Amino acid sequence: MNAKGTVFKYGDNVDTDVIIPARYLNTSVPAELAAHCMEDIDKDFVKKVKKGDIIVANKNFGCGSSREHAPIAIKAAGVSCVIAETFARIFYRNAINIGLPIIECPEAAESIQAGDEVEVDFDSGIITDITRGTTFKGQAFPPFMQKIIAAEGLINYINNK
Amino acid sequence: MGMTMTQKILAAHAHLASVEAGQLIEADLDLVLGNDITSPVAIKEMEKMKTNGVFDRDKIALVPDHFVPNKDIKSAEHCKCVREFARKHDITNYFEVGEMGIEHALLPEKGLTVAGDVIIGADSHTCTYGALGAFSTGVGSTDMAAGMATGKAWFKVPGAIQITLTGKPSEWVSGKDVILHIIGMIGVDGALYKSLEFTGDGIANLSMDDRFTIANMAIEAGAKNGIFPVDEAAKAYMAEHSSRSYTVYEADADAVYDEKYTIDLSTLKPTVAFPHLPENTHTIDEVGDIAIDQVVIGSCTNGRLEDLKIAAKVLKGRHVAKGMRCIVIPATQKIYMDAMEEGLLKTFIEAGAVVSTPTCGPCLGGYMGILAEGERCVSTTNRNFVGRMGHVSSEIYLASPAVAAASAVAGKITGPEAL
Numbered sequence: 004m005n006a007k008g009t010v011f012k013y014g015d016n017v018d019t020d021v022i023i024p025a026r027y028l029n030t031s032v033p034a035e036l037a038a039h040c041m042e043d044i045d046k047d048f049v050k051k052v053k054k055g056d057i058i059v060a061n062k063n064f065g066c067g068s069s070r071e072h073a074p075i076a077i078k079a080a081g082v083s084c085v086i087a088e089t090f091a092r093i094f095y096r097n098a099i100n101i102g103l104p105i106i107e108c109p110e111a112a113e114s115i116q117a118g119d120e121v122e123v124d125f126d127s128g129i130i131t132d133i134t135r136g137t138t139f140k141g142q143a144f145p146p147f148m149q150k151i152i153a154a155e156g157l158i159n160y161i162n163n164k
Numbered sequence: 165m166g167m168t169m170t171q172k173i174l175a176a177h178a179h180l181a182s183v184e185a186g187q188l189i190e191a192d193l194d195l196v197l198g199n200d201i202t203s204p205v206a207i208k209e210m211e212k213m214k215t216n217g218v219f220d221r222d223k224i225a226l227v228p229d230h231f232v233p234n235k236d237i238k239s240a241e242h243c244k245c246v247r248e249f250a251r252k253h254d255i256t257n258y259f260e261v262g263e264m265g266i267e268h269a270l271l272p273e274k275g276l277t278v279a280g281d282v283i284i285g286a287d288s289h290t291c292t293y294g295a296l297g298a299f300s301t302g303v304g305s306t307d308m309a310a311g312m313a314t315g316k317a318w319f320k321v322p323g324a325i326q327i328t329l330t331g332k333p334s335e336w337v338s339g340k341d342v343i344l345h346i347i348g349m350i351g352v353d354g355a356l357y358k359s360l361e362f363t364g365d366g367i368a369n370l371s372m373d374d375r376f377t378i379a380n381m382a383i384e385a386g387a388k389n390g391i392f393p394v395d396e397a398a399k400a401y402m403a404e405h406s407s408r409s410y411t412v413y414e415a416d417a418d419a420v421y422d423e424k425y426t427i428d429l430s431t432l433k434p435t436v437a438f439p440h441l442p443e444n445t446h447t448i449d450e451v452g453d454i455a456i457d458q459v460v461i462g463s464c465t466n467g468r469l470e471d472l473k474i475a476a477k478v479l480k481g482r483h484v485a486k487g488m489r490c491i492v493i494p495a496t497q498k499i500y501m502d503a504m505e506e507g508l509l510k511t512f513i514e515a516g517a518v519v520s521t522p523t524c525g526p527c528l529g530g531y532m533g534i535l536a537e538g539e540r541c542v543s544t545t546n547r548n549f550v551g552r553m554g555h556v557s558s559e560i561y562l563a564s565p566a567v568a569a570a571s572a573v574a575g576k577i578t579g580p581e582a583l
Contacts, residue, residue, distance in 0.1 A: 015354055020549040025528035029231060031205045043551040048363035063353035063386060067547060068528070069288040071205055071304035087384035091289055092357050092388055156207050157306050161300060 006083035037079035065094025110143030166416030197285030200228035219315030256396035265496025275406025329366035331430035339374030348445030352578035355387035462493025466544035485575030
């Protein structure tokens with residue numbers, strides 16, 4: 004399993020209120036959420052993002068509320084993977100549970116820049132910055148997490164068991 | 165190796181003699197909670213599951229509180245979805261408008277959360293019940309769905325930070341100042357993936373409402389949960405509110421902590437968190453001159469009776485500044501009634517504040533107090549992120565009820581002593 008795409012880069016403490024503002028939480032339709040993803044910190048994100056693109060951020064990505072709408076919005080926007088120095092714990096759980104691949108790698112988070120072409124191999128945890136010719140070793144997903152992601156989320160995974 | 169209080173509760177619920185930090189466990193749940201934002205997503209997920217319904221209709225709490233009374237048609241549809249699910253599964257603890265309150269004030273008041281419980285809630289401030297000596301933590305909707313169906317959840321056992329509280333806080337210092345001080349000290353990810361374990365003889369000088377406020381904002385330091393020892397005050401609270409039996413767990417003397425801090429409560433001053441992170445704290449004496457447009461007193465953090473009493477004490481015989489919007493939101497119907505009987509509501513209205521039915525509304529920028537471009541608000545809520553309460557250029561300053569009320573009167577950020 005792998006992901007490949009162009010990078011959108013953000014800083015520390017990207018919170019769930021900017022990932023999907025609460026004024027849009029009167030819906031839970033993924034496409035409606037995706038239409039407002041990141042708009043309070045990056046108005047252009049929704050216009051520019053293409054299927055397969057990758058978000059790279061620094062520490063504590065996804066802090067704040069427990070809204071699963073945040074990873075849902077990111078996934079529905081077409082993002083194939085989020086790489087960060089660290090993730091807030093509820094976001095981490097939610098992302099895995101809905102089948103959005105995320106990976107912790109401080110070195111990659113530091114080095115990769117906006118617009119870079121990046122590839123992630125989930126089996127090995129290897130992150131390759133194709134633009135810069137650099138590679139990083141992130142935390143590989145344990146097998147059960149890979150299965151949850153392959154099943155597109157925890158519920159399908161439980162049903163398949 | 166010794167265990168922390170959190171680890172002991174988790175071990176017992178996983179039917180294990182002991183656990184250690186980092187271990188993956190599956191634990192039995194005593195309560196699964198959801199609100200009107202998170203439950204509809206969970207309900208949709210649960211409908212996809214091959215299941216015959218909920219694991220225990222008495223151990224699920226559904227509290228529409230964020231956008232109720234319904235703020236618009238879409239919110240009304242969400243609430244309808246939750247209501248119909250509650251009816252279909254005969255959920256005992258579904259709280260309709262008229263009996264609801266802000267979930268984290270309501271559940272302890274109704275006696276649904278007690279010491280020794282393992283509780284998950286699809287709301288990040290579920291960590292509030294640690295004030296009673298329970299392990300409680302926020303999760304997302306999918307975890308809520310799996311929890312409602314199976315009565316179990318998986319956890320990675322957290323490591324811990326020990327915070328020893330000593331001394332007695334001065335008159336205008338409350339639980340909010342304590343937790344803002346801690347977040348300012350360790351940062352918004354200072355306790356990431358860990359439990360915040362409180363101890364020390366200073367806890368006896370903190371009311372239960374103070375402790376709820378402190379545990380409530382453990383998530384704002386990134387913590388998985390915050391937890392207090394079960395003392396006489398906690399036991400008295402549970403005796404008054406709950407008929408459930410409870411179990412008291414104590415940390416082992418040789419429990420392992422990643423970090424330890426000691427805070428002398430007598431040295432703390434009223435504290436304000438500046439935009440746009442709860443860690444941007446300043447004590448009231450170094451705030452400077454910051455004019456404000458709105459004050460919100462309420463939320464799962466500071467909408468309890470004691471909070472309203474403090475605000476009323478400041479507002480009594482005074483009036484909010486010209487042009488100021490001061491919004492007071494009692495967190496539950498009972499708190500509303502108690503505040504009415506004690507004359508607090510009269511004080512608020514005479515002071516020029518408005519009093520609302522219980523709702524999370526303004527805290528997350530839902531409704532009932534949205535900020536326009538460039539406006540500033542002093543709020544007793546828990547987050548001051550970009551755009552949290554309205555326009556992306558608006559600003560939120562987090563503070564205690566005492567500072568919020570004094571600021572409403574002064575028209576700028578002010579402590580009660582300066583009035």
